[in-house]
Amino acid sequence: MKNLNPTSTLSWKKLNKHFLKIRNIHIKDLFQKDINRFKKFSLNFKNLILIDYSKNRITEKTIKYLLNLAQEFHLEQAIKSMFNGDYINVTENKPVLHTALRDFKKKKIFLNNVNISISINEVLEKIKDFSSKVISQEWRGYTGKYITDVVNIGIGGSNLGPEMVIESLTPYKNHLNFHFISNLDGTHVIEVLKKVNIESTIFLISSKTFTTQETMTNALTVKNFFLKQPKVSLSDMSKHFFALSMNEKAVIKFGIIKENFFPFWDWVGGRYSLWSSVGLSIALSIGYKNFSLLLKGAHDMDNHFLHTPLNKNIPVLLGLIGLWYSNFFHTETEGVFVYDQYMNKFAKFLQQTCMESNGKRVDRNRKIVSWQTGSIIWGEPGTNGQHSFYQLLHQGTKLIPSDFIIPMKTHNKINNHHLKLLSHFFAQTRSLAFGKSLQDFLHENKNKSFFKKRFKNKKDFFIYQVCPGNQPTNSFLLRKITPYTLGALIALFEHKIFTQGVILNIYSFDQWGVELGKSIAKDVLSILKSKDLCTKYDSSTNSLINFYKKF
Numbered sequence: 001m002k003n004l005n006p007t008s009t010l011s012w013k014k015l016n017k018h019f020l021k022i023r024n025i026h027i028k029d030l031f032q033k034d035i036n037r038f039k040k041f042s043l044n045f046k047n048l049i050l051i052d053y054s055k056n057r058i059t060e061k062t063i064k065y066l067l068n069l070a071q072e073f074h075l076e077q078a079i080k081s082m083f084n085g086d087y088i089n090v091t092e093n094k095p096v097l098h099t100a101l102r103d104f105k106k107k108k109i110f111l112n113n114v115n116i117s118i119s120i121n122e123v124l125e126k127i128k129d130f131s132s133k134v135i136s137q138e139w140r141g142y143t144g145k146y147i148t149d150v151v152n153i154g155i156g157g158s159n160l161g162p163e164m165v166i167e168s169l170t171p172y173k174n175h176l177n178f179h180f181i182s183n184l185d186g187t188h189v190i191e192v193l194k195k196v197n198i199e200s201t202i203f204l205i206s207s208k209t210f211t212t213q214e215t216m217t218n219a220l221t222v223k224n225f226f227l228k229q230p231k232v233s234l235s236d237m238s239k240h241f242f243a244l245s246m247n248e249k250a251v252i253k254f255g256i257i258k259e260n261f262f263p264f265w266d267w268v269g270g271r272y273s274l275w276s277s278v279g280l281s282i283a284l285s286i287g288y289k290n291f292s293l294l295l296k297g298a299h300d301m302d303n304h305f306l307h308t309p310l311n312k313n314i315p316v317l318l319g320l321i322g323l324w325y326s327n328f329f330h331t332e333t334e335g336v337f338v339y340d341q342y343m344n345k346f347a348k349f350l351q352q353t354c355m356e357s358n359g360k361r362v363d364r365n366r367k368i369v370s371w372q373t374g375s376i377i378w379g380e381p382g383t384n385g386q387h388s389f390y391q392l393l394h395q396g397t398k399l400i401p402s403d404f405i406i407p408m409k410t411h412n413k414i415n416n417h418h419l420k421l422l423s424h425f426f427a428q429t430r431s432l433a434f435g436k437s438l439q440d441f442l443h444e445n446k447n448k449s450f451f452k453k454r455f456k457n458k459k460d461f462f463i464y465q466v467c468p469g470n471q472p473t474n475s476f477l478l479r480k481i482t483p484y485t486l487g488a489l490i491a492l493f494e495h496k497i498f499t500q501g502v503i504l505n506i507y508s509f510d511q512w513g514v515e516l517g518k519s520i521a522k523d524v525l526s527i528l529k530s531k532d533l534c535t536k537y538d539s540s541t542n543s544l545i546n547f548y549k550k551f
């Protein structure tokens with residue numbers, strides 16, 4: 001991968017100059033100047049997802065300079081490097097090949113002269129076989145009851161992806177009930193255990209490393225709870241406990257038999273693992289066929305990313321536009337607003353994908369960066385957000401680029417709910433971009449009265465209602481939320497993040513930052529267990545710990 005300081009490139013310099021020229025241009029004026037703006041700045045993925053990025057503070061020149069920047073970073077080659085299994089996760093000395101998991105029809109994918117396609121397909125067969133046994137009620141618990149509930153125990157990537165996908169695809173769900181235990185807070189495990197009947201529940205322990213404290217603590221609690229059930233023996237665990245991991249040794253040590261081990265590999269990052277055996281819960285929930293359609297959707301987006309010229313490449317363009325805001329307009333956050341209740345966990349899922357990937361401060365040249373890297377991702381489903389934080393988007397002082405996502409076809413056609421939902425979707429992106437001026441208000445309210453006792457004139461009154469607009473948005477119109485379109489949408493965002501990482505010259509596939517807190521917590525735990533007061537830290541941390549100890 002090209003190793004450059006982005007700010008020293010010719011394109012960055014051009015972008016800087018260009019920014020000074022267009023920073024105050026209003027989206028409204030950009031549309032007025034060019035009636036073909038939508039046509040120029042929108043793309044369509046297989047007639048299933050329309051992406052409109054015309055309501056951005058960009059011109060054709062902006063895109064030209066951004067594409068030049070991508071070229072200076074040899075982005076096309078970087079993309080190929082990922083798909084080729086090059087060791088692009090340098091600081092962990094690993095290749096990054098989650099894309100191979102969705103290319104399962106291909107017979108040969110070589111990594112270090114090993115055809116990994118064989119093991120990918122073996123695991124998929126195992127997922128297919130087991131999920132069909134559970135769904136068809138052939139698989140029974142230790143007392144002979146068929147399975148009614150599935151509990152996924154995992155955190156981070158071993159939780160967020162499956163939980164989001166299962167909820168997003170609720171309309172495709174079968175009779176099985178799903179539960180997720182992620183938090184170390186004992187409340188999480190206790191509340192789930194209250195809801196399930198152990199005799200008809202299977203537990204999927206999902207952890208790439210099989211050492212993560214939260215997951216192993218929860219898994220042990222569940223195992224002990226299981227073994228305390230009447231008439232249960234250790235061998236009955238084989239009917240109820242399954243592991244999705246790359247650490248076979250630790251899985252066996254925990255007491256899970258080899259037949260119940262669904263492996264995945266070191267070249268699958270945690271936050272990209274829903275495509276691997278971590279997706280077992282997804283296959284159980286929607287059936288293997290639908291799971292394979294999810295993979296297919298992602299694979300088709302992979303092909304788009306790999307083979308489409310940069311100027312028509314959806315993840316590339318969205319990634320570049322994202323950089324334009326964070327590094328030239330100095331925005332810090334990006335909103336993700338999905339107008340679909342089933343997809344209410346999508347923003348939460350993207351938070352890990354983006355913030356764990358691009359929340360970095362050292363470049364590929366071991367230098368502290370002087371530019372902005374990953375943005376803060378946040379969001380709530382529409383229309384809920386409209387009645388809380390949208391006020392700040394419309395009239396606050398912050399520039400917040402955001403993604404608006406909606407299916408055109410709903411799974412729940414009831415009265416005119418969906419038409420109303422669509423109307424809000426279109427209205428929000430329109431009003432965020434165009435706003436409403438004081439002149440418009442004065443013109444519209446020529447003959448209307450106002451609070452004369454409080455305001456000298458109409459202008460003083462209506463100034464409070466003005467919405468300046470010029471807030472950038474991308475609109476995503478999905479034909480329908482299906483396993484296929486969801487797979488494509490997730491892969492789109494994964495590749496957008498990859499694009500940004502390449503150009504920001506950072507390593508997107510490690511996450512060393514999460515280690516410090518983990519190791520201090522280990523140390524603190526031993527202090528909490530001892531009788532002595534804590535003196536080894538700063539006065540704040542010592543006092544907090546000791547206050548707790550006295551309590």
Ligand code: F6P
Nearest residue numbers: 156157158207208209212270514
């Ligand atoms: O702590 C961060 C992290 O390593 C994530 O990247 C990962 O998804 C999560 O922890 C869980 O890790 P594991 O699957 O190994 O339990």
